[in-house]
Amino acid sequence: MTGRIDLDFLCEFPGFRLDAHLSMPGSGLTALFGHSGCGKTTLLRCIAGLQTCAGSLSVNGEVWQDSKVHLPVHQRPLAYVFQDTTLFPHLSVKRNLEFGYRRIPESDRALSFDDVVSWLGLARLLTRMPAGLSGGERQRVAIARALLTSPRLLLMDEPLSALDQRSKQEILPYLENLRDRLAMPILYVSHSVSEVARLADHIVIMDQGQVVDEGPLQATLARPDQRFGLEEDAGVILTARISERDDTWHLARAEFDGGELWLRTDDRMTVGSRPRLQVLARDVSIALTRQPDQSIQNLLPATVDDIVTDIAPGTSMVRLMAGSTPFLARLTSRSVHTLGLTPGQPVWMQIKSVAIVD
Ligand SMILES: Nc1ncnc2c1ncn2[C@@H]1O[C@H](COP(=O)(O)OP(=O)(O)OP(=O)(O)O)[C@@H](O)[C@H]1O
Numbered sequence: 001m002t003g004r005i006d007l008d009f010l011c012e013f014p015g016f017r018l019d020a021h022l023s024m025p026g027s028g029l030t031a032l033f034g035h036s037g038c039g040k041t042t043l044l045r046c047i048a049g050l051q052t053c054a055g056s057l058s059v060n061g062e063v064w065q066d067s068k069v070h071l072p073v074h075q076r077p078l079a080y081v082f083q084d085t086t087l088f089p090h091l092s093v094k095r096n097l098e099f100g101y102r103r104i105p106e107s108d109r110a111l112s113f114d115d116v117v118s119w120l121g122l123a124r125l126l127t128r129m130p131a132g133l134s135g136g137e138r139q140r141v142a143i144a145r146a147l148l149t150s151p152r153l154l155l156m157d158e159p160l161s162a163l164d165q166r167s168k169q170e171i172l173p174y175l176e177n178l179r180d181r182l183a184m185p186i187l188y189v190s191h192s193v194s195e196v197a198r199l200a201d202h203i204v205i206m207d208q209g210q211v212v213d214e215g216p217l218q219a220t221l222a223r224p225d226q227r228f229g230l231e232e233d234a235g236v237i238l239t240a241r242i243s244e245r246d247d248t249w250h251l252a253r254a255e256f257d258g259g260e261l262w263l264r265t266d267d268r269m270t271v272g273s274r275p276r277l278q279v280l281a282r283d284v285s286i287a288l289t290r291q292p293d294q295s296i297q298n299l300l301p302a303t304v305d306d307i308v309t310d311i312a313p314g315t316s317m318v319r320l321m322a323g324s325t326p327f328l329a330r331l332t333s334r335s336v337h338t339l340g341l342t343p344g345q346p347v348w349m350q351i352k353s354v355a356i357v358d
Pocket residue numbers: 013014015016034035036037038039040041042043191
């Protein structure tokens with residue numbers, strides 16, 4: 001079957017067992033997410049063939065591993081970008097980029113040199129030497145060098161985690177650009193919810209060597225029984241359209257299917273843009289009637305959809321629907337009881353804060 005990445009791996013180390021079964025989309029950016037030590041890097045290493053592991057792997061219809069086939073690392077058409085990928089220190093940026101590119105026969109080159117240089121904003125860095133680059137620039141060169149080997153799968157293992165906050169913010173738009181332009185699938189390891197919220201189309205959540213949840217990003221994060229890794233960061237991602245700006249108060253109105261939200265904004269948020277927004281479950285509260293005399297500006301009618309006991313003792317996760325858009329609210333179980341919340345009930349949702357993730 002084409003269009004999927006299917007894998008089944010089982011390997012054991014003293015004190016750790018990776019037992020992963022997974023079928024992921026064969027395009028777009030899939031985030032592998034989970035706490036430190038849950039096995040994300042080990043899974044990438046198995047995919048790359050760097051870690052010997054029993055099992056099977058096929059990528060968009062090509063078998064890389066099964067009971068009869070085991071492609072060695074150098075025959076797997078993939079590229080791997082690490083947290084701190086080293087460039088060749090004695091070669092200019094251009095020569096670094098050409099290194100892999102020239103080894104690929106012209107007829108097999110999937111991407112043009114100039115396109116990759118432009119997508120990653122490298123034109124003015126081509127003559128520079130690696131030692132003179134910032135951490136973010138170095139990672140952009142490393143990503144470009146990886147892409148220019150025309151891989152059929154791009155693996156990225158915490159590519160931003162060695163960068164400071166400012167460099168991370170600088171590089172994220174380039175990664176978004178790649179996600180939107182590349183036909184090849186990207187597997188992106190991260191334990192940062194904000195990075196995942198901003199970049200991923202699909203998410204795989206791991207815990208103790210196993211895949212515990214996976215699916216399209218927005219639907220998976222909106223599940224109230226989503227229990228692994230997110231804790232304080234549990235919440236939904238929605239795509240909205242900016243329909244109005246109020247420059248006096250530095251606010252913008254964001255419309256989505258089922259309502260609208262006001263958010264604090266800056267000059268970059270133009271009318272017509274479609275940012276991804278994140279609303280955390282801990283920033284949502286519920287009232288049975290509209291409460292106009294309070295500081296929260298975002299009051300939306302919604303319907304209770306589901307209520308589950310949360311991981312933290314005494315708390316519940318309530319899923320609410322505003323039109324077709326799901327929200328999560330983390331409440332104390334006592335509040336759920338006192339309000340008498342039940343599925344199907346109309347309520348008012350009070351949203352304290354909305355973050356723009358891109
Ligand atoms: N070759 C190995 N020999 C023994 N143990 C290993 C080996 N490779 C990985 N492990 C163990 O497997 C577990 C998972 O490690 P892994 O690096 O895959 O986790 P991770 O989710 O990527 O963590 P992090 O986010 O911290 O990078 C760890 O307990 C690690 O010590």
